[in-house]
Amino acid sequence: MKCRYSILLFFALLFVADQVFAQGYYNIRRARNLVVTGGTGLAFYFGDLADPGDISNITPNFTVGARYNVTNRIAVGTDLTWFMLRGADSKSETKQIRNLSFRSHNFELNLIGQVTLFEEGERFYLRPLVNPYIYAGIGVVQFNPTAELDGERYYLPDFKTEQVNYSTIALCIPAGIGLKFRLNPFFNISVDGGFRWVQSDYLDDVSSGIYPEHASFEDPIARRLSDRSGETGLNPSLSEKGSMVRGNPDKNDAYFIFNAKLEYYIGTGAIFGSQNRYKGKMRRKKYRGGKRR
Incomplete structure (x- = not known):
């Protein structure tokens, strides 16, 4: 359903592009160094709750942004992206006993x-x-990692499932490649994909190498969210002696963003004042005796 909405949004953007182009072609000679973008695509999670190379946890994203062309090849810009991430041990052949899962809107x-x-x-x-x-x-x-328990969804940082306080804001380093396709003089369609290295191992609320002991939890909900191995019936509780592996603290989480975007070239004169990089020399009008010549 969400993929269907993404496709509808993309074609709606194409329709808007066609309408704007039809109404604004006379502005083609205005300098247009500023580009605004909008689009949608997919997100992929890489962390403790996904097997290496597994991209089955595909989720949607939506993005808006802008960039400024500093030179004919170099641009600087910014993007704001909403995306979902999720992971579950139930999809893994080797981690089902651990039975942890999460979903996060980011x-x-x-x-x-x-x-x-x-x-x-x-x-x-x-x-x-x-x-x-x-x-x-x-x-x-x-x-904001959450997990479902008994039909209710819980915000995991509040329950300190690893007896750790952690920030839900982290630095990330985006890098990727893409292709731009000129749709018409004013619009591009671009597709790109990029990896995000995150300076946190808690996108999924899983990091610590061992489980906290059950006795360390005062809240029974927190204890159950921390250790869900007993729900599977496959193995006794992994945390009875506080010595079994819960996550990998030596490797931070990451995610991948793939997008298809519509790009529109804006005349910077509309924002910063009138300017026209392409116009020829203007004739100067002289005044003599209070009259224009």
Whole structure:
């Protein structure tokens, strides 16, 4: 259902692009260094609750952003992205006994630099039909891991399932590659994919190497959220002696974002004052005796 909404949104953006193009073609000679973007795509989680190489936990994302073309090949920009992540031991052949799971709605705000393979040229509307690019930068991600227990969903940081307080805001390092396709003079369609290295191991609420002992929990809900192995019937509780592995504290979590976006070139004069990079020399009008000539 969510993928269907993403497809509908993408075609709606294409319709808007066509309408704006039809109404604004006379502005083609205005300098347009500022580009606004919007799109949708997929997110993939990599962490303690996913097997290596497993991308089955596909979730949606939506993004808006802007970039400024500093030169004909270099741009700087920012993106705000909402995305979902999830993982579950029930999908793993080797981790079902642990029986942990999570779901998280997240926001990423980044600052990136982008370099294209080909120059876009002095006139924005004469840019290449197809242009590969790379990007990298820095950002922050806000996450909120939750888990379902007895039909109710619980916000895991509140229950300290590993007897640890951790921040739900972390630095991330985005980097990736993409392709731009010139749709018309004012619009591009771009597709890109990028990895996010996160400076936290708690996107999924799982990090510690061992389980806390049951006696360390005062709240029975917190104890059950910490150790769910007893629900499977496959093995006795893993935390009875506080010595069994719960997560891998030596490796931080990460995620991958894939997007299809619509890009629109904005005349910077509409924001920063009138300017026209492409117009010829203007004739100067002289005043003599209070009269214009």
